[in-house]
Amino acid sequence: MAGGGFKAGHIHGATDEFGYKSVENRVSVPDLHATILHQLGINHTKLTFTHSGRPERLTDPEVTGARVVNEILS
Numbered sequence: 001m002a003g004g005g006f007k008a009g010h011i012h013g014a015t016d017e018f019g020y021k022s023v024e025n026r027v028s029v030p031d032l033h034a035t036i037l038h039q040l041g042i043n044h045t046k047l048t049f050t051h052s053g054r055p056e057r058l059t060d061p062e063v064t065g066a067r068v069v070n071e072i073l074s
Contacts, residue, residue: 001036004036004039005039005073005074006039006072006073006074007072007073007074008074010072012025012027012069012071012072013025013026013027025071027069027072028064028065028066030058030059030060030061030064030065030066031066031067031068031069032069033058033059033066034059034061034066034067034068034069035068035069035072035073037058037059038068038073039073044057044058044059044061044066044068045057045059045061047059
């Protein structure tokens with residue numbers, strides 16, 4: 001993601017003492033997809049593709065709650 005408008009050397013969030021799961025500032029996969037699409041200039045809420053004859057969305061924000069993570073953008 002270097003050079004893509006993300007903060008250089010930024011550590012976002014923290015894990016538990018074993019590094020097993022995140023405990024603060026969690027970012028889901030749909031959040032990451034929404035952020036990358038935002039950096040590419042694509043509105044993740046309007047991007048659709050056809051799968052088995054019906055339109056679907058990569059992030060599906062109504063179901064997943066996907067959002068652009070502005071804290072990691074420069």
